[in-house]
Amino acid sequence: MNMSIYDQYQENKRFVSVDCVIFGYEQEKLKLLVFQRAIEPAKGEWSLLGGWVNANETTEDAARRVLHKLTGLEDVYLEQVHTFSDPKRDPGGSVITVEYYALINIDEKASNLIEDYGAKWHTLEELPSLIFDHNVLVEKALEKLRLRSSYEIIGRKLLPKKFTITRLRNLYDQIFQRKFDPGNFRKKILSLKVLERLEEKDMSESKKGAFYFKFKPKNESEFTDPIFKRSI
Amino acid sequence: MNMSIYDQYQENKRFVSVDCVIFGYEQEKLKLLVFQRAIEPAKGEWSLLGGWVNANETTEDAARRVLHKLTGLEDVYLEQVHTFSDPKRDPGGSVITVEYYALINIDEKASNLIEDYGAKWHTLEELPSLIFDHNVLVEKALEKLRLRSSYEIIGRKLLPKKFTITRLRNLYDQIFQRKFDPGNFRKKILSLKVLERLEEKDMSESKKGAFYFKFKPKNESEFTDPIFKRSI
C-alpha cells in the first residue's frame, strides 16, 4: 500500500471495478461480447468483461488491460460511459464500477483467447440475461454509442479497412435499430467528406457492384453538430 | 467494515471522491460556486466542492450530501459528468473522483451556509485557477451542460418560477457563450411548447413589458432530437 496523506481516511476506501461493453460487427449484425464470470458470486453466469482497477492505473488503463488479456487486441477504441455505485448492485459486496464501451472489428483478429474464457458474441436481440445491473449497462452503452454515432461517422474500428456505403448504412441501421433510406444516407455521408472512394468494387452484393470506400485520416475536431437532425 | 465476499481483494480498494461543479444564474450571468479547500494538500486554495464517497451510499448520494451540507438545498438537479482516475491527479494520493454538475437558483435561497465555508460565486470569465485537475472538470461539466441544453430546455432549476423569454435566451447565451437571435430563439422555444405564458408582465426591461412564462409540468421523454441544428 502506498503512503498517502489520506491514509487517515482508510475506512473510506472502496472497491472499484471496470466493466466493458464490447461491440463488434459481423455478418451485418452488431454484436456484443459477453463472458462467463470467473469468480463468485454468480460464477459461470453471463457477464460483461470486468476487472478491478489497480492502484497505479487509470480506469481506462484497467479497461485496456482486461481487454488485452482476453482478446489480445492493442489499440481498441474505448469511451467512458457512466459510473454505477449502488451499494446493492453487486450481491458480493459494495463495488463501484466505471463502465466503458469498446469497438472492435471481429473479422480482423478475433483472438482464440476469447474462446478460452467462455466468451460468446451475441446479437442485441438474442442477448442473454446478464448478472447484476449489466443489462442496464448495456442499454447505457448503446445510448452513448448512438450519441457518438450521431456526432461523427463511427466505423473506423468496427468496419474493415475497405467497405461499401451499404455496409456502413447497415451498421447504422443496427446501431439505431431502424432503417435509413439508402439514397438519403449515401447523400448525407458523402456530403460529410470523411470517406474516400477506392477504385475497387465489391461485386458480391449486386450485378453492378458497389465501390469500396475507406476513411480519410481523422482530423481532430471532426464534427461539432449532430449529423442527422430528426432522423436520430 | 462490512463483510464481503471480495475481502480477499482488500488491497485493491481505492479512495473514491465526488466533485461538484455548481452552476447558478444571477444578474444575467452564469456563475460557478467554488470553495476554499478544507484539508491538506492545497488547503485554502480554490477548489470544487468535493467529499469522500461513504461505504453505503451511491456517488450521487455523496454529491447530494456534500451539497446539502454546504448550501442547505434539498432537491438539486444533478447530472453525472465523468470519472477521473489518473493516479497522479491528486498530489495527496491516488483518488478516483466521480464528477457531477449541479444547477441551482442562486436567488432562491442561497444559504448563508455558503459563506461559512469560504465559498464564492464566480462568472466563467473570472474563474480562478483551481486545484488539481478541477479546471478540466469545469470544462467537461460545461460540455455536458451544453449537450443537455441542446436536447431539452434547461432552466427549470436555474431560473426563478416565472421568467421572460429574454431572460431564458440570456441564459442560453451564457451557456453557449454566443448570442442567439432574439426573434429566432423566441420562435424556436415557443414551438417546443414547454412554456406557458402568464398574464403578468415584467415591466423592468422595456416600456412595452415582456410576458412572464413558466415551465409546464415536465413530461418524461421530453425530447429525443437536438433542439437546434447548427446553432449549437
Added chain:
DNA sequence: AATATAAAAGTAAAAATTACTTTTAAAACA
C-alpha cells in the same frame, strides 16, 4: 441479346434555419 440486381444519381415537396424588417404596447417625456 435480354434480364435482373442493387448501386448510384436525381428530383421535388416539406420542414427548419437564418437573417432580417415591421409592428406593437406601454412608459416617459414634451
Added chain:
DNA sequence: TGTTTTAAAAGTAATTTTTACTTTTATATT
C-alpha cells in the same frame, strides 16, 4: 394630450436540410 422611445413580439423571405420518392446505370446471369 400627443409624441417619443424602448424592447417585445410578430412577420417575412431566402437559404439550407430533410424526406420520400423515381430514374438511370453498370455488370453478372440467363
